[in-house]
Structure formats: structure tokens, C-alpha cells
Amino acid sequence: xxxxxxxxxxxxxxxxxxxxxxxxxxxxxxxxxxxxxxxxxxxxxxxxxxxxxxxxxxxxxxxxxxxxxxxxxxxxxxxxxxxxxxxxxxxxxxxxxxxxxxxxxxxxxxxxxxxxxxxxxxxxxxxxxxxxxxxxxxxxxxxxxxxxxxxxxxxxxxxxxxxxxxxxxxxxxxxxxxxxxxxxxxxxxxxxxxxxxxxxxxxxxxxxxxxxxxxx
Amino acid sequence: xxxxxxxxxxxxxxxxxxxxxxxxxxxxxxxxxxxxxxxxxxxxxxxxxxxxxxxxxxxxxxxxxxxxxxxxxxxxxxxxxxxxxxxxxxxxxxxxxxxxxxxxxxxxxxxxxxxxxxxxxxxxxxxxxxxxxxxxxxxxxxxxxxxxxxxxxxxxxxxxxxxxxxxxxxxxxxxxxxxxxxxxxxxxxxxxxxxxxxxxxxxxxxxxxxxxxxxxxxxxxxxxxxxxxxxxxxxxxxxxxxxxxxxxxxxxxxxxxxxxxxxxxxxxxxxxxxxxxxxxxxxxxxxxxxxxxxxxxxxxxxxxxxxxxxxxxxxxxxxxxxxxxxxxxxxxxxxxxxxxxxxxxxxxxxxxxxxxxxxxxxxxxxxxxxxxxxxxxxxxxxxxxxxxxxxxxxxxxxxxxxxxxxxxxxxxxxxxxxxxxxxxxxxxxxxxxxxxxxxxxxxxxxxxxxxxxxxxxxxxxxxxxxxxxxxxxxxxxxxxxxxxxxxxxxxxxxxxxxxxxxxxxxxxxxxxxxxxxxxxxxxxxxxxxxxxxxxxxxxxxxxxxxxxxxxxxxxxxxxxxxxxxxxxxxxxxxxxxxxxxxxxxxxxxxxxxxxxxxxxxxxxxxxxxxxxxxxxxxxxxxxxxxxxxxxxxxxxxxxxxxxxxxxxxxxxxxxxxxxxxxxxxxxxxxxxxxxxxxxxxxxxxxxxxxxxxxxxxxxxxxxxxxxxxxxxxxxxxxxxxxxxxxxxxxxxxxxxxxxxxxxxxxxxxxxxxxxxxxxxxxxxxxxx
Numbered sequence: 001x002x003x004x005x006x007x008x009x010x011x012x013x014x015x016x017x018x019x020x021x022x023x024x025x026x027x028x029x030x031x032x033x034x035x036x037x038x039x040x041x042x043x044x045x046x047x048x049x050x051x052x053x054x055x056x057x058x059x060x061x062x063x064x065x066x067x068x069x070x071x072x073x074x075x076x077x078x079x080x081x082x083x084x085x086x087x088x089x090x091x092x093x094x095x096x097x098x099x100x101x102x103x104x105x106x107x108x109x110x111x112x113x114x115x116x117x118x119x120x121x122x123x124x125x126x127x128x129x130x131x132x133x134x135x136x137x138x139x140x141x142x143x144x145x146x147x148x149x150x151x152x153x154x155x156x157x158x159x160x161x162x163x164x165x166x167x168x169x170x171x172x173x174x175x176x177x178x179x180x181x182x183x184x185x186x187x188x189x190x191x192x193x194x195x196x197x198x199x200x201x202x203x204x205x206x207x208x209x210x211x212x213x214x215x216x
Numbered sequence: 217x218x219x220x221x222x223x224x225x226x227x228x229x230x231x232x233x234x235x236x237x238x239x240x241x242x243x244x245x246x247x248x249x250x251x252x253x254x255x256x257x258x259x260x261x262x263x264x265x266x267x268x269x270x271x272x273x274x275x276x277x278x279x280x281x282x283x284x285x286x287x288x289x290x291x292x293x294x295x296x297x298x299x300x301x302x303x304x305x306x307x308x309x310x311x312x313x314x315x316x317x318x319x320x321x322x323x324x325x326x327x328x329x330x331x332x333x334x335x336x337x338x339x340x341x342x343x344x345x346x347x348x349x350x351x352x353x354x355x356x357x358x359x360x361x362x363x364x365x366x367x368x369x370x371x372x373x374x375x376x377x378x379x380x381x382x383x384x385x386x387x388x389x390x391x392x393x394x395x396x397x398x399x400x401x402x403x404x405x406x407x408x409x410x411x412x413x414x415x416x417x418x419x420x421x422x423x424x425x426x427x428x429x430x431x432x433x434x435x436x437x438x439x440x441x442x443x444x445x446x447x448x449x450x451x452x453x454x455x456x457x458x459x460x461x462x463x464x465x466x467x468x469x470x471x472x473x474x475x476x477x478x479x480x481x482x483x484x485x486x487x488x489x490x491x492x493x494x495x496x497x498x499x500x501x502x503x504x505x506x507x508x509x510x511x512x513x514x515x516x517x518x519x520x521x522x523x524x525x526x527x528x529x530x531x532x533x534x535x536x537x538x539x540x541x542x543x544x545x546x547x548x549x550x551x552x553x554x555x556x557x558x559x560x561x562x563x564x565x566x567x568x569x570x571x572x573x574x575x576x577x578x579x580x581x582x583x584x585x586x587x588x589x590x591x592x593x594x595x596x597x598x599x600x601x602x603x604x605x606x607x608x609x610x611x612x613x614x615x616x617x618x619x620x621x622x623x624x625x626x627x628x629x630x631x632x633x634x635x636x637x638x639x640x641x642x643x644x645x646x647x648x649x650x651x652x653x654x655x656x657x658x659x660x661x662x663x664x665x666x667x668x669x670x671x672x673x674x675x676x677x678x679x680x681x682x683x684x685x686x687x688x689x690x691x692x693x694x695x696x697x698x699x700x701x702x703x704x705x706x707x708x709x710x711x712x713x714x715x716x717x718x719x720x721x722x723x724x725x726x727x728x729x730x731x732x733x734x735x736x737x738x739x740x741x742x743x744x745x746x747x748x749x750x751x752x753x754x755x756x757x758x759x760x761x762x763x764x765x766x767x768x769x770x771x772x773x774x775x776x777x778x779x780x781x782x783x784x785x786x787x788x789x790x791x792x793x794x795x796x797x798x799x800x801x802x803x804x805x806x807x808x809x810x811x812x813x814x815x816x817x818x819x820x821x822x823x824x825x826x827x828x829x830x831x832x833x834x835x836x837x838x839x840x841x842x843x844x845x846x847x848x849x850x851x852x853x854x855x856x857x858x859x860x861x862x863x864x865x866x867x868x869x870x871x872x873x874x875x876x877x878x879x880x881x882x883x884x885x886x887x888x889x890x891x892x893x894x895x896x897x898x899x900x901x902x903x904x905x906x907x908x909x910x911x912x913x914x915x916x917x918x919x920x921x922x923x924x925x926x927x928x929x930x931x932x933x934x935x936x937x938x939x940x941x942x943x944x945x946x947x948x949x950x951x952x953x954x955x956x957x958x959x960x961x962x963x964x965x966x967x968x969x970x971x972x973x974x975x976x977x978x979x980x981x982x983x984x
Contacts, residue, residue: 009553010461012377015669016650023675049648051375054461110370110643140374140645196647201665201677201794203647 002028003214004042006072006088008063009034013049013085013195020195021046021211034066044081044214045072047088049140049193059102059143060091069095081214082187083126086141089179089189098180098189099156100148102141106172110142114204115192116167117178121160124185125216129209136206137192139170144191146173146180159183164190223252232259238590245584253522253570254578257585260488260526261495264765267589270731271763274744278758279751284720285759287410292333292484293403294759295410296721298790302666303405304682305339308347308398308725308786310764314455315397319364323397324372325458328530330401331376332484335467336533338411338474339403342649343664344373346383346399347686347725347784348640351392353632353980358387361395363981369399370643375460376467380644381655382662384686386633386875390694390779393769398725398762400686400786406670407474413483415501415562420480421542422497422505422560425473425549426466426532429490430515431523432456462531465552470533471670472548478541485532491525491585493534494560494568498582501536504563505582509572513555521570521577536562594737601735607695610840612826618905621879621954621962624831626972628876628909629883631830635976636887653681653791658888659799660714660872661685663791681791683717689874689911690780692828692843697739700828701746701783702846706914707874708787709754713855714870714916715797716862717789722751724761724785729768729778739781740765747783753848754855756787798862800871801888805948807868807919809882809895810928812854814913815941816878817900823847824906824913830875831909844912851914853938858916861931866924873915879908879962881917883952887970892951895944899956908954908962919946 003021007014014031022029032039039045052063063069069091076082076097084092092098105111117137119130148156153175156162164179171191179190194207229239232255242250242258250258264270280288286303287295293307311326327344334341346369351358373380378401415422432455473479481501483493490507498505509524519527537545546556563569568585570578599605618624628634641656651665661683668674687708693700709719724747731737751758768778791797814824826832827841861867869889873881878897886893897907920928932940947953950966 009465010375012375012464012648015674016648019650019667019675023677050377051461051464054375054459056461109367110374110645112374112645112647113642138647140647142370142374193647196650199650202650202652 001043001215002030002041003044003046004030004032004039005046005048006068007031007033008052008066010052010054011048011050017046017048017195020198020207021214024198025208025211027215032068034068037067037071039071039075044083045075047084047091049086049088052087052091059087060094063091064094076187079184079186081216083214084189085193085195086191089191090143092187092189097187098182099152100146102143103145103147104143105145111170112140115139115170117192118165118167120162120165123160124163124181124188125213126181126188126210127163136204137194138196138203139192141191145171146177148174156180163188228252228255232256233263234259238262241590246580251578253525254580256522256526257491257578257580260491261585262589264763265487266492268763269590270592270765271726271740272591274741277744277748279748280757280759282757285757287759289758289760291412292336294721294723295337295405296759296788298666298682300680302680304788305334305337305403305405306401306723306788307333307760308400308723308784309333309762310725310727311397311399312394312727312764312767315365316394318455319361320368321457322455323365323368325456325530326397326399327369327372328458328460328463329486330399331378331463332486334401334403335470336411336482336484338407339405340471340669341378341401341403341467342651343402343662343684344378344380344399345662345684345686345786346380347396347688348383348385349391349396349690349782350387351389352387355392358392359981365395365397366640366643372458372460374645376464377648379646379648379652381646381652381664382684383656385637385640386690388690388780390777394767394779396727396782398727398784400723402682402684402788404666404668406471406668411474411479411482413481413497413500415497415503415505415536416480417536418503418562418564420536420539420562421558422507422562423535423537423542423545423556424512424532424559425535425556426554427459427462427529428513428515428555429524429527429532430529431519431527432529434523434526456528456530458530462554465554466531466533469549469552469554473545478538478545479535480538481536483534485534487528489525489527495582495585497534497536498566498568499586502566504565504567504569505560506563506569506571507560509570509577511557511559513557521572525570594731596741597734597738601738604695607840608842610827612841612906615826615832615835615905621904621908622964625879625883625962625964626969627834628830628880629969629973630976631834632976632980634830634875634880636974637977638974639977639981653794653797654715654799660711661717663715663794663797665794679793679795681794683712683715683789683791685711686784686786687711688782688784690782691833691839693743693783694780695828695839695841695843697742697781698746699843699845701743702750702848703912704783704785705747705750705754706846706848706851707872708785709756709855710851710872710914710916712787712789713858714872716859717791718859719754719756719787719789722756722758722785722787724758724783726763727767727779727782727784728765729781730766736778743781743783750848754852796862796865798867798870800869800885802885802891802919802946803868805891805946807921807946808925809893809917809919809943809945811915811917811941811943812857813915813939815939816897816907817902819900819902819906821913823850824910826906826910829877829909829911831877831905846912847914854914854916857935857938858918861918861928864927864931866920866928866931867918868921869919871917873917874911877909877911878915879954883969885917886952886966887973890950890966892947892949892953892966893944894947894953896955897943904956904961
């Protein structure tokens with residue numbers, strides 16, 4: 001069992017994810033250069049945080065054309081588990097694997113702090129470890145304001161696809177949304193950083209169960 | 217051989233910031249007149265920014281050696297040995313003038329530049345800190361500068377993926393229009409050999425990597441070495457534009473390249489761009505460099521040799537590469553989407569020769585540019601300046617009697633220099649790289665775990681860490697530069713001790729007004745003396761730094777407003793066990809509170825006082841008096857005791873007393889924990905305002921769990937020379953209660969203190 005972490009030029013949380021999954025949780029992990037196209041050996045793929053291609057255009061707008069992501073579409077279509085964190089979430093929305101978009105935070109500032117979160121749905125494997133309904137994960141983003149149309153929001157609600165919401169909505173997201181899944185639940189995108197909450201030496205451990213779910 | 221077209225010498229000298237005496241010296245060194253491009257090369261290389269022409273004799277007094285020092289001043293960054301194979305590169309650098317005219321890009325490129333200094337040595341950047349100064353936020357221009365500077369630092373640091381873990385921000389009218397932006401970076405060596413900058417191996421190719429060369433940042437080094445005025449906004453082309461995405465790739469590609477062993481020397485292109493990197497590499501290697509500008513990746517067509525040589529386009533590096541390995545090396549950079557080109561070669565003859573359009577555009581002996589650069593001789597005042605002597609006659613007995621201690625404390629907590637900097641550091645990614653143990657606001661210094669990002673050690677747990685801090689009590693320095701500079705070093709060391717780190721070494725950033733006035737040079741000289749004394753006493757050698765002079769603004773009426781002289785001390789220390797790192801928040805009710813250092817009732821101790829304090833400034837509206845004289849022997853002993861107590865696991869919290877004195881430090885520990893205190897301060901011969909708000913005195917407030925009290929008492933019993941005063945205890949009820957022997961002097965809800973402390977900056981920034 002192993003997972004792949006896609007590395008774009010400008011990714012900067014790829015090693016952090018590997019530290020969390022392999023260093024802290026013992027899950028075999030390999031970083032995958034964005035030009036690679038064979039993802040068949042992996043049980044799950046993580047799109048890490050960072051600023052892919054500098055994000056000078058819309059966040060994630062260029063990354064979606066990376067060769068590895070064309071393979072990722074097939075990987076996801078076959079039911080492979082995909083986790084997009086922060087910039088990875090932005091890329092997933094650009095790629096169309098998740099609906100909606102992430103825009104500049106309401107107050108236009110980058111925000112880095114611990115965010116209290118509520119578990120909205122425990123439907124998917126990602127969230128099944130969170131029985132007490134609440135957790136705290138760090139956020140660190142300038143463009144994390146989740147936006148979608150009313151129809152999309154209704155669809156997300158109907159599909160029970162809203163996984164996480166903010167307790168204090170720091171960025172102005174629609175319906176306090178912090179993370180969503182696709183209809184089948186195999187793809188999760190979220191702005192908070194579970195990989196930053198796996199190591200007691202540097203913070204909490206609320207992210208562990210989410211990353212352990214990469215292996216199903 | 218070198219064509220020398222006629223140009224207006226006087227005008228050109230003025231443009232380059234050179235003096236007529238420089239012209240004579242240049243002609244003597246060349247044996248002929250320089251052409252325009254060559255004159256430009258001398259202009260930047262002989263600026264204060266590049267050659268310390270005013271400050272060099274003063275810097276030579278710094279202690280620079282010690283058993284832990286692997287690389288001292290002179291290279292791109294200092295390197296210290298942290299033990300167990302961990303080697304740390306670190307340095308601080310200013311970007312004051314660019315930030316004054318274009319705060320966002322000025323600050324952003326300041327971060328980019330200091331990061332390059334670190335990874336040029338073969339170290340991976342692991343943390344950033346910054347020291348900032350602005351004018352009062354009542355002026356919207358200063359609000360705009362601060363908004364832009366913080367956003368610029370955040371933009372670059374967050375994107376490049378290096379956590380900004382600490383710093384300090386202070387305010388004073390003297391910084392209006394001339395903000396200070398000092399960025400410090402730490403890096404963990406990834407290569408076996410520390411990469412140096414001296415050229416090696418005649419015939420080796422010189423390889424250019426990174427971004428393209430454009431017309432941005434023309435003459436930035438010369439610009440940085442002149443005063444600011446209303447016309448400075450016209451100098452915006454002298455400010456560079458940064459690209460952190462490109463730098464992120466450059467970090468990865470450079471570290472891969474260094475690990476390959478193909479690079480024999482490296483120099484980043486910072487101030488003075490290609491000119492500086494070529495001449496430094498040549499002069500340090502005792503060899504020559506030939507540079508063909510036609511092969512330099514250019515951003516636009518039609519650039520002149522002068523423009524190529526003086527461009528300060530960002531994210532560029534120059535390497536000397538083992539002959540035959542250049543193609544493999546350049547391939548690594550292209551993979552990251554970066555430019556890479558062979559632009560020249562190493563010569564036997566020690567000259568810098570620049571080719572352009574097939575002709576020699578400049579040819580200068582490397583040593584003529586880089587060695588024995590001119591030194592400005594300034595006479596040092598034998599007496600302190602008269603205006604300071606007059607201020608020194610003020611004594612704290614002249615203060616009005618304190619009538620409402622609670623109101624005074626709340627007013628101090630609302631002072632932007634003291635108040636919470638959450639508004640600032642919330643915008644910085646403090647956690648990326650997954651090693652941040654404590655960052656801004658939680659402890660007196662930042663602590664980052666030492667875990668390599670690459671290679672064998674990267675997946676192994678590590679208990680070791682590095683602590684870092686930046687400090688400068690500019691109010692004290694303004695009144696007494698020698699004592700103030702000593703206090704800066706002392707406070708930095710104390711901050712490190714408060715997290716349990718052993719102070720190891722210093723990088724300094726001397727932000728000063730013009731040295732060309734008698735007072736300006738005296739301030740610089742006395743501050744350097746203070747740094748030297750304190751660094752010797754506290755055993756923290758200086759490994760390098762940066763000098764930024766001419767920080768003054770021409771007022772509309774033609775007078776100059778100099779900044780408070782601000783010698784920022786960046787200090788690093790070693791943490792043997794990150795699980796022992798101690799924060800500033802109280803941990804639990806019932807813990808006992810002690811004050812280490814000068815006790816409250818000591819009314820006469822010269823190392824403690826109200827002259828130059830925030831309380832004095834608030835009460836009088838100006839600074840006066842002679843600030844306290846730091847007692848460096850006591851300072852050293854206090855640090856040792858705190859570190860020993862932390863190593864033994866005795867302390868629940870530790871927090872030093874600095875701005876605002878004892879009362880503010882107690883309040884900060886309450887605010888951070890939402891716990892209260894009940895303490896009694898014996899006043900003795902001291903007046904209440906001195907007891908509560910005096911600054912200095914090498915003081916640290918610690919709290920100790922009841923179960924640890926016997927061991928704690930034993931430890932302090934073995935240090936009888938040190939004053940340790942029991943103050944009281946931590947309470948569950950969140951009230952801050954301070955009594956004297958006779959009365960309750962102050963009783964405030966912690967929540968009320970917290971609201972004032974947290975709202976002070978956002979309220980003034982007109983947001984949230």
C-alpha cells in the first residue's frame with residue numbers, strides 16, 4: 001500500500017505531507033513529479049498545498065494541465081482516492097473533480113491560524129474517525145473563500161457532500177464550507193491542512209484520522 | 217583596448233554617488249580613465265551598501281570567532297555548528313529604502329534576497345524572521361506602508377514555502393516615511409562542504425542561473441546609500457520586482473546542483489548584480505572572470521553594457537562549475553523552468569573582463585573593485601552630543617506621581633509597540649516545512665525543529681531545535697547608543713534563554729541615519745562599541761550582517777528627520793530537547809511566580825529605570841534621561857539559571873521583562889493563558905511607577921509547579937548571587953491583581969487587558 005504526492009513547480013507542502021504520512025503515520029509515500037503520468041502503483045493521491053506555478057493566474061488554473069493530472073482524472077474515475085489540501089483543493093475545482101471555486105479571502109489578507117472545524121458529514125471514509133463532531137486544523141491561505149452557485153450548494157447538500165465547515169468562517173466561504181467531497185466520496189478537497197496536525201511535537205493530532213483514511 | 221567615450225564626469229560621479237576623490241583613485245588604480253560602464257561598476261561596489269565605506273573600521277571591533285563559528289563575516293552568510301552534524305547558516309539584511317518607496321515589492325524582495333544568501337551557501341532555508349519599524353499609525357501614510365510591507369513579506373515567504381516564525385514591530389515618529397524592513401533567514405546545511413564564493417580553477421565555465429536580466433532595480437545599491445526625500449518616489453525603477461515562485465525552484469535546483477558536486481563556487485546576485493558577483497568571485501579566488509553579456513539571458517532587447525552590469529533583477533545566481541559538467545548542471549535548472557547559460561570563464565589574470573557585442577566593454581582588476589575600497593574618515597566626538605547630554609540630566613523623580621495604575625497599564629497594553637502583533641503574523645505562514653515548535657506570540661523566541669527536508673534524516677524524528685529572535689530597544693539607543701546596543705544584545709540572549717536555548721551567535725543589522733553628521737557617526741560608533749562589549753560578555757560572536765545608513769527623510773521645510781538609530785540584533789541558539797521548550801503563558805492555577813533579576817523594591821539599581829521607557833514616553837510625550845546601564849555579568853548569570861531550570865524541567869513558563877516593564881510582562885502571561893495572578897510587589901524605597909513599569913534589570917518572570925518547588929529552591933539556593941523574588945501565584949479567576957505591602961494597587965479583568973492588547977493594531981489599521 002502506498003500513496004503518491006504530486007509535486008508541481010511551486011508546491012511547498014509536498015514534503016510536509018510526506019512527513020505526516022510516512023514519518024508520522026508509517027504510510028509508504030512517494031513524491032511524484034508533475035510530468036509523470038503513471039499513477040497505477042498508488043492506492044491514493046494527494047495534491048499538496050503551495051503555489052503551483054506561482055498561482056499568478058487563478059489558483060490551480062495552470063496546474064490542471066499538468067500531465068500527472070490528466071492521469072489523475074482516470075485515477076479518480078476508477079474510484080481511486082484523491083485528497084486535495086489547500087492549493088490541492090483549488091486544483092481539484094479547476095480540474096472539475098470537485099464543484100465550485102476558491103477566491104480571495106473576505107478581508108483580502110492571507111490567514112494562518114488554527115481553525116475550529118465542524119464535521120458536517122461522516123458519510124465518507126475521510127471523516128469516519130471523527131465521532132465527536134469537531135476538530136481543529138491549521139489554515140494557511142490567501143484564497144480559500146469557497147464560492148459556488150445556489151444550485152451547486154443545493155446539490156452538495158443533497159449529496160451530503162459537505163464534509164467540513166468552519167466554526168468561525170475566517171474567509172467568507174459560502175455556507176461556512178471548509179471541505180467537500182465528490183458524490184461517491186472518493187475525492188476530498190479542503191482548505192485546512194491535516195498534514196500540519198499529525199505530529200505532537202509541532203501541533204495537534206486532529207489530522208491523523210483523515211490521512212489514515214488515504215488507505216481506506 | 218577598452219574604448220572610453222567622452223561623458224560628463226561630474227554628472228556621472230553624482231549619479232553614481234561617487235566623490236571627486238574616488239575619481240582620482242579609480243584613475244590611479246586603472247592607470248587610465250574609466251569608461252561609463254566601468255564607472256558604474258565602481259559606483260555600486262564602493263557604495264556603503266556593498267563596501268561599508270563608512271562603517272568598516274567600526275565593525276572590525278566585533279568578536280567574530282568561537283568554537284561554534286564555522287563561517288564568520290565576509291561570506292554570503294555566517295555558519296554555526298549546532299552539534300550532532302547540524303550546521304546552521306543565518307543572516308539578516310535590510311530593505312529599508314526600497315520599502316519606503318514601494319512597500320510591497322520592497323519588502324518582498326528583501327525576503328528573497330536574504331533567502332538567496334542562505335541557500336547560496338548550500339543551506340536549505342528553514343525559517344524567516346523580521347524586524348520592522350514604522351511611524352505612528354495615526355498617519356494614514358504609515359498605515360499604508362505597514363499594510364504593504366507586511367503583505368509583501370507574506371507574499372514572498374508564504375509562496376516560497378519558508379515559515380515566518382518570529383519578529384518584532386515597533387513604532388516611533390522618527391520612522392515616518394522611512395520604515396525599517398529587516399529580514400533574517402536561517403538555513404540548515406544540506407551539503408557536506410559549505411559552498412564558498414571565491415572562483416576556483418582557471419578555465420572553469422561561469423554559469424548564470426535563475427531569472428532573466430532586465431532593467432529593474434537599476435542602481436539599487438547606490439540608491440540605498442542616499443537619504444530619502446519627496447523625490448525618492450521617482451526612484452521607483454530602482455526597486456526590484458520579486459518572483460517567489462521562481463525562487464522556490466531556484467532553491468530546489470541550487471541544492472540539487474550543490475549536492476551533485478559540480479559547483480565549485482557560488483554567489484547570488486543581490487545588490488550590484490552581475491558587477492558585484494563577478495568581482496567578488498574573482499577577488500576572493502585571487503583569479504579573474506570573463507563575462508560575455510551577449511550570452512546573459514536578457515529580459516528585453518537593446519540593453520547596454522551599463523544596464524546589464526548594474527541591473528538588480530531578482531532570483532539570479534552565478535556559479536563556477538567544474539569544466540565538462542556544465543550541461544548536466546544547466547539541465548537541472550531547466551527542469552525547474554529556470555534560465556541557465558554559460559556566460560564566461562575563470563581567468564588566470566586577476567581581472568574582471570566584460571565583453572559586449574564582441575568588444576571589451578569593461579576591464580578592471582578585480583582587486584581594484586573589491587579590495588581596499590575607500591573608507592570615509594569621520595572624526596569621533598570626544599563628548600556625547602550636547603542635545604543628549606541635556607536630555608541625560610532628566611531623572612525619574614521628575615515624573616508626576618502615578619495616580620491610576622490600572623489605567624496606566626491599559627494604556628501601555630494599547631501602545632502599538634507593546635500590543636499584540638497578531639494582525640501582522642496571522643498573515644505569515646508560520647508552519648510550512650512542518651518543524652515549527654513555537655512561533656510568534658507564544659514564547660519569547662521562535663523555535664524550529666532541526667529535521668532535514670531532504671535525504672536520510674528527513675523521515676527520522678528529531679528532538680533538537682534552533683531558536684531565533686530579533687531585538688532592538690530603539691528608544692534606549694536614541695538616548696544612549698552604547699547602552700541601547702548592549703541592551704539589544706542582552707534582550708536577544710534573554711529571549712533565547714526563556715525558551716531554553718543556549719545563545720550561540722549574532723547577525724546584526726545596523727539601521728542608522730547619515731554618518732556624515734558628527735552625531736550620526738558618534739551614534740554608529742557607540743552602538744558598535746556596545747554590541748562588541750555585550751557580544752563578548754555573553755559569548756555570542758558576530759558572524760556578519762548588514763549596514764543601512766542614510767535613514768532619514770527630508771522634510772518639506774528642508775530639514776532632515778533622522779530615524780532612531782536601530783541596531784537590530786538577530787541571535788540564534790541551540791535547543792537540545794524541543795519537548796522542554798517553554799512558553800510565556802501561565803500553565804495552571806496554583807503555580808508559583810518568581811522574578812529573576814533586579815527585585816521590585818530596588819529603587820537605586822542603575823541597570824533598571826524609567827528613562828527611555830514606554831511609560832515615560834507615554835507620560836511625558838517625549839524621551840528623556842539616560843537609559844539604564846545593562847549589567848552584563850548579571851545578564852549572563854540570569855540566562856544560565858533560566859536555561860538550567862528549563863533543562864531540568866522545572867519551569868511552567870518563562871517570559872522576559874522588556875517594553876513596559878514588570879506589569880506588562882505579567883499581563884502578557886495572563887492574556888496568553890486566560891489565567892489570573894495574585895502577586896505582591898514590595899515597593900521598599902522605589903516609587904510605584906518604577907516598581908510596575910521600569911525597564912531593564914535583566915529580568916525574567918517564571919512560574920513553577922508546586923511539585924517542582926523543592927528542586928527549584930535547591931537550584932536557586934546554589935546561585936546565591938542572583939536575586940530571585942517570589943511574587944505570588946497563578947489563579948483560576950482571570951483577574952490581574954497586583955498589591956503593594958499596603959494596598960491593592962491594580963485589579964483588572966484579564967479579558968479587559970486582552971481586549972485592549974489584541975485590538976490595538978487592528979483598530980489602528982482600520983480593518984476587521
